[in-house]
Amino acid sequence: MAVLDERRPLYEIKANLFKGLAHPHRIRVLEILSAADEASVAEMLTATGLEASHLSQHLAVLRRYGLVVSERRASVVYYRLAHPQISELLRVARVLLGEILADTDSQRDLVAGLPTIPDAR
Amino acid sequence: MAVLDERRPLYEIKANLFKGLAHPHRIRVLEILSAADEASVAEMLTATGLEASHLSQHLAVLRRYGLVVSERRASVVYYRLAHPQISELLRVARVLLGEILADTDSQRDLVAGLPTIPDAR
DNA sequence: TGCTGAATTGATGTAATCATCATATCAGGG
DNA sequence: CCCTGATATGATGATTACATCAATTCAGCA
The missing domain is CATH 1.10.10.10 (Winged helix-like DNA-binding domain superfamily/Winged helix DNA-binding domain)
Structure with missing residues (x-):
């Protein structure tokens, strides 16, 4: 395997x-x-x-x-x-991404990694 | 981003x-x-x-x-x-993997991909 | 048996990822 | 101001993943 x-x-x-x-x-x-x-x-x-x-x-x-x-x-x-659980995992990922991207909308550049790290490349 | x-x-x-x-x-x-x-x-x-x-x-x-x-x-x-949700995703993945691997124990070679496909490389 | 449609494999070039090591930045203490 | 500890970046080579195209297998049918 x-x-x-x-x-x-x-x-x-x-x-x-x-x-x-x-x-x-x-x-x-x-x-x-x-x-x-x-x-x-x-x-x-x-x-x-x-x-x-x-x-x-x-x-x-x-x-x-x-x-x-x-x-x-x-x-x-x-x-x-x-495994049926795989579709469950995708479902969870989709939900979480939804929340994360919703966050991102309101705190866009906090998440962008640019301001939190002095020199994001 | x-x-x-x-x-x-x-x-x-x-x-x-x-x-x-x-x-x-x-x-x-x-x-x-x-x-x-x-x-x-x-x-x-x-x-x-x-x-x-x-x-x-x-x-x-x-x-x-x-x-x-x-x-x-x-x-x-x-x-x-x-995002706190990331730890949630990992948790779900852990649970699902637990189930999948438990399956695997009993149906090991079904999951291995070997018998289901004529010539798995 | 030789076609045909369905799907997989193989070969090749390119790009991305990873590991390692050396070098650089950055903050605080002497 | 330089030194040191903490962390990050850059450069290199090795491995692995990806895309593209040609060639192959396999089942069923003429």
Whole structure:
């Protein structure tokens, strides 16, 4: 398994989880799967507008990180979240981001990192 | 701000959030800050065992991603989570990982990605 | 068996991230 | 004012991730 490997220290496993989530295309895919429960590659292709091999590579990453599972029925491959909890995590992230960005609106440059650190690069 | 920038599509902002979290050292730092509310660089140095400049670089990443804020009092720099919700996100991730890894124990190779995909590389 | 559509893999170049080490800034005490 | 401890930045090389395009596998059908 290598990525979500329970023999590693927890903070490393956790970092790997986030690493799997750390790309906009992969977020889109996971949100599609959160909403639809299951989706074929073809469906995700039209939903995302990505080129086939590009999508496939990101799906491979998601598989490698143990975030999705796939199943071939006839000539179509269907993907599903490997764990329902993943959609929960995305939901929480969405809510928290909502709050964070709302904060940001009112205290924009506090959050911007510019004034708090003498010389933010 | 550039990283947690509300003008971008949401899935990109979300991916950036996860990108900031996608490293074991940074997870450790954030968990220290979740527990302690505030910590000096010196404290984090001893807590993590990292070399000073190495820790500093990761702190810079966390600042850049808007996940922490820092404040200098005398010659000591203190760090804090930029948003309390971040510790909430980590908490949720921890819980979910607990469940996922528990699953994994009983269905280890289902999660491993090996049997579900004909030729996992 | 040879096509065709669906999806994956491989190869390549480029860019981003990480670790290490050396150097720089910054505040306070001598 | 310079020294020291605390922290941050810069430069370098190594590794890993990303995008693009070509080639491959695989299932079903003519």
